[in-house]
Amino acid sequence: MTMDARKIGIVGAGAMGSGIAQVALRHGHKVVMGDTNDVAIARGRGAIEKAFQREVEKQRMTDDQAASAMAVLTLADTSRGMDLFADCHVVIEAIVERLDVKQQSFRALEDVVGEGTILASNTSSLSIASIAGVCDRPERVLGVHFFNPATVMPLVEIVPGLRTAPDVVAEARALVDGWGKTTVAAADTPGFIVNRIARPFYSEALRLFDDGEADMATIDWAMRDVGGFRMGPFELMDFIGHDVNYLVTESVWTAMYFDPRYKPSLTQKRLLEAGLLGRKTGRGFYEYGDASPREAPTADRATGERIFLRILAMLVNEAADAVHLRIASASDVELAMTRGVNYPRGLLSWGNEVGPARLLEILEACQRESPDGRYRPSPLLRRCVRDGIPLPT
Ligand SMILES: NC(=O)c1ccc[n+]([C@@H]2O[C@H](COP(=O)([O-])OP(=O)(O)OC[C@H]3O[C@@H](n4cnc5c(N)ncnc54)[C@H](O)[C@@H]3O)[C@@H](O)[C@H]2O)c1
Secondary structure, three states: OOOEEEEEEEEOOOHHHHHHHHHHHHOOOEEEEEEOOHHHHHHHHHHHHHHHHHHHHOOOOOHHHHHHHHHOEEEEEOOOOOHHHOOEEEEEEOOOOOHHHHHHHHHHHHHHOOOOOEEEEOOOOOOHHHHHOOOOOHHHEEEEEEOOOOOOOOEEEEEEOOOOOHHHHHHHHHHHHHOOOEEEEOOOOOOOOHHHHOHHHHHHHHHHHHOOOOOHHHHHHHHHHHOOOOOOHHHHHHHHOHHHHHHHHHHHHHHOOOOHHHOOOHHHHHHHHHOOOEHHHOEOOOEOOOOOOOOOOOOOHHHHHHHHHHHHHHHHHHHHHHHHOOOOOHHHHHHHHHHHOOOOOOHHHHHHHHOHHHHHHHHHHHHHHOOOOOOOOOHHHHHHHHHOOOOOO
């Protein structure tokens, strides 16, 4: 079968698959989307239809454009085969986060697609090497990691596996750039860029709370009002849901050979075990609902500064270490954190403004108190301080 250069395949009609489908449809592609679950197929179609209707109401799309986009969308049950993807130029997999199921899907895709088809995975936590490793042609496999919701979040991490061909990476990146997204290149390492570097935003906040340094409301206040983040860490964890946020932390920690830097908190694990998942269940760290008054923060400026600088020191250290370990370039690290998780500033330039020496001092003081390796400074941060130069940006 000849390949259709404008045809995009999407495996998995869930939240991410449906979002990515919308982006591709809005950019004039034909889209075929497959799922093994009938309910998910119906829900996927409904979600896309509704989203386009909203676009029409907001006059960002005409009725005709919405109708034409829906007319080139095909949804199908793939339980009995992947034939519908046979002539796709690129297939993006966005199914359940299980290695065995993803491997099986990639093998089945390879049986039907043509030589030139690119196969991408939207995985958040599995290695591209482990997915490509079961493929006959691993050189055409890569990670293309969108953020949720895919229609709104501008960042996409492009993750080549060890054996991905450079022209496949360039082609996939050009395609996603053409969709108006900001692409960054990430090495095939746990959490890629964003889900690795953002860990201390949550885990150092939890550590401060677990150590009795401050209450949650005060830590949230400090990060919002002193740091300028849109949400405090506890509010954000409740918003994301502990089923998602805790499991990302645990998976990065496990995949990093239990490095104490990424160690999860039992406080958050207990919430997950108790089914107190955050906003969506009405209770997480906080209670939601009208009759749930919030504890007021101790809005003391000096305390706020101390909390903010400690979490910032950990974030900047993580950003510097990602550059040091060549997980991403300094400029891609800056882009990733501002465009993928809406940080108010790039972490490396923020670190330079506060002063690398000041941040190193904070980490070293924490390390003297807790010498388990959690607070070890990145060699890059140490080197910049020793040589009196700024962190690369
Ligand atoms: N939700 C997020 O915030 C987010 C962000 C970035 C990446 N991701 C990644 O995207 C992927 C999908 O996540 P999601 O949140 O959309 O999940 P989801 O549960 O909303 O959707 C997954 C869909 O895959 C379908 N599916 C499962 N096995 C299948 C198979 N063998 N063939 C075809 N369809 C199958 C399910 O029926 C379901 O509809 C995961 O790899 C996840 O790690 C998720």
